[in-house]
Every structure is written in structure tokens, then in C-alpha cells.
Amino acid sequence: MDEDRTGQDSRPPRTQKRPRKVSPRYLENAALHYLKRYASTVSQLRRVLVRRVDRSVKEHGGDRAEALGWIDALVQKLMRNGLINDDAYAGMKAQSLRASGRSSRVIMQKLRLKGVDAELVQRKLALATAEVSDEAAARIWARKKRLGPFRRDPTTREENRQRDLAALARAGFPFGIAKKVIDGALD
Structure with a gap:
């Protein structure tokens, strides 16, 4: 960065590029x-x-x-020409989000925000859930965020139980699944 002695940026401010005329x-x-x-x-x-x-x-x-x-x-x-395909996009996105530990609720919301039809979202979510269940996704998320049995210091597990349950709830997982994962064993 170009700075003068006062610590100020000496470059002129960037100007917005003019848009081209559409055709x-x-x-x-x-x-x-x-x-x-x-x-x-x-x-x-x-x-x-x-x-x-x-x-x-x-x-x-x-x-x-x-x-x-x-x-x-x-x-x-x-x-x-097959260059855009909502069906393929929804399937790929649902599977990758599920494999990374996202809840059904979050996957549904992300796909709907991208403009994917609700019926298509339901179908692709069902396929992704058949491969990775809600509980398995919650375990993946808990492991990534070091919640419950995945905490670095197992002695703090009980005192952080409510916080961990809340984190899984914010991630979109139902209370029953969150409780099962947080209170479960490490394996």
C-alpha cells in the first residue's frame, strides 16, 4: 500500500468503472x-x-x-445447451452441504435463496438425506465446531452443554438430534 508519512493512503480514490452498453x-x-x-x-x-x-x-x-x-x-x-441446469445444481449443492454437516433446514433455505423450485429442493434434499442422515450431519457439524464430545478439554463438556445445544439449534438441527449428539459418546 502506498502510504505517506502520516500513514494516509496517498493513492487517488478508485472510480467506478463505467458499464458497457448492453447488447x-x-x-x-x-x-x-x-x-x-x-x-x-x-x-x-x-x-x-x-x-x-x-x-x-x-x-x-x-x-x-x-x-x-x-x-x-x-x-x-x-x-x-445444458449450461445451466437447476436440477443438477440442486443435487450437487444439497449433497455437498449435507456432507459438510449442514441441517436440512439450512440446505433448504440456501437452495430456495438461489431460486431453486421448492419441489426440486425437497427431492434433492431427500436424496442427500438418504446418503447422510440428520444425525450424522449433526455429528459432522459438532466435530467441526468442537461441540459436546468433540471438545478439546472434555472436563468443560458439562458446563458448556447448554451453549453446545444452542449452537446446534442455530445450525438448524432439531432439539432431539442435538441432545443425542451433545450427550453422546465420541465415536
């Missing part, structure tokens, strides 16, 4: 670049592209409705 070609390139970097749902990609359109219309003017039509056509094209 069907520009939107397609932006979408492909985004999809190269991130796994995405139809809804998430649409939000990204609409933000670009809104910035461009604000800066350059133009017909927002026409640009939104370009986005709809582009999304349909990307779906036909």
Missing part, C-alpha cells in the same frame, strides 16, 4: 464468463444479467424491456 452479444459473453467461474441456477444468472442491464440503462439509456427479452432468450438457449 445480445455482450449479455451472452457476460453469462458465459459468469458460468465459467460459478455454478449457478437460472434465477441467479438472471439476477446477475438484470443487474448489468440496469446499470447500463442508467448510464447509457435504452429500452430495459428489450434487454430483458434478450435475457429471457439467452437463458432459454443456455438451458437448451
Whole structure:
């Protein structure tokens, strides 16, 4: 960092880059670049592209409705070509979140926030739960956060019991499962 003797940053403040004027070609390139970097749902990609359109219309003017039509056509094209697939995204995300110890509630919420259909979320969550149960996910989470039987100092386990139960409850696990994990043995 460039600092002068007073400790202040001597660089000029960054200016916001001017958005480019949108066109069907520009939107397609932006979408492909985004999809190269991130796994995405139809809804998430649409939000990204609409933000670009809104910035461009604000800066350059133009017909927002026409640009939104370009986005709809582009999304349909990307779906036909298999570049965005909510079904595959939901399955991958549900399994990875479950394997990392996330509760059904958290997985459902994350997928719904990404714009995945509720029925699809239920199906993919059922498949992920068949592989890793709620109790197994709670044990994974407790191990990662060093709760209950996974505490470094086992002598503090009883005095932190309520805190550990609350941590599992905040992570979205039902009380019965949280109690079973926190009061359970290390293995």
C-alpha cells in the first residue's frame, strides 16, 4: 500500500468503472464468463444479467424491456445447451452441504435463496438425506465446531452443554438430534 508519512493512503480514490452498453452479444459473453467461474441456477444468472442491464440503462439509456427479452432468450438457449441446469445444481449443492454437516433446514433455505423450485429442493434434499442422515450431519457439524464430545478439554463438556445445544439449534438441527449428539459418546 502506498502510504505517506502520516500513514494516509496517498493513492487517488478508485472510480467506478463505467458499464458497457448492453447488447445480445455482450449479455451472452457476460453469462458465459459468469458460468465459467460459478455454478449457478437460472434465477441467479438472471439476477446477475438484470443487474448489468440496469446499470447500463442508467448510464447509457435504452429500452430495459428489450434487454430483458434478450435475457429471457439467452437463458432459454443456455438451458437448451445444458449450461445451466437447476436440477443438477440442486443435487450437487444439497449433497455437498449435507456432507459438510449442514441441517436440512439450512440446505433448504440456501437452495430456495438461489431460486431453486421448492419441489426440486425437497427431492434433492431427500436424496442427500438418504446418503447422510440428520444425525450424522449433526455429528459432522459438532466435530467441526468442537461441540459436546468433540471438545478439546472434555472436563468443560458439562458446563458448556447448554451453549453446545444452542449452537446446534442455530445450525438448524432439531432439539432431539442435538441432545443425542451433545450427550453422546465420541465415536
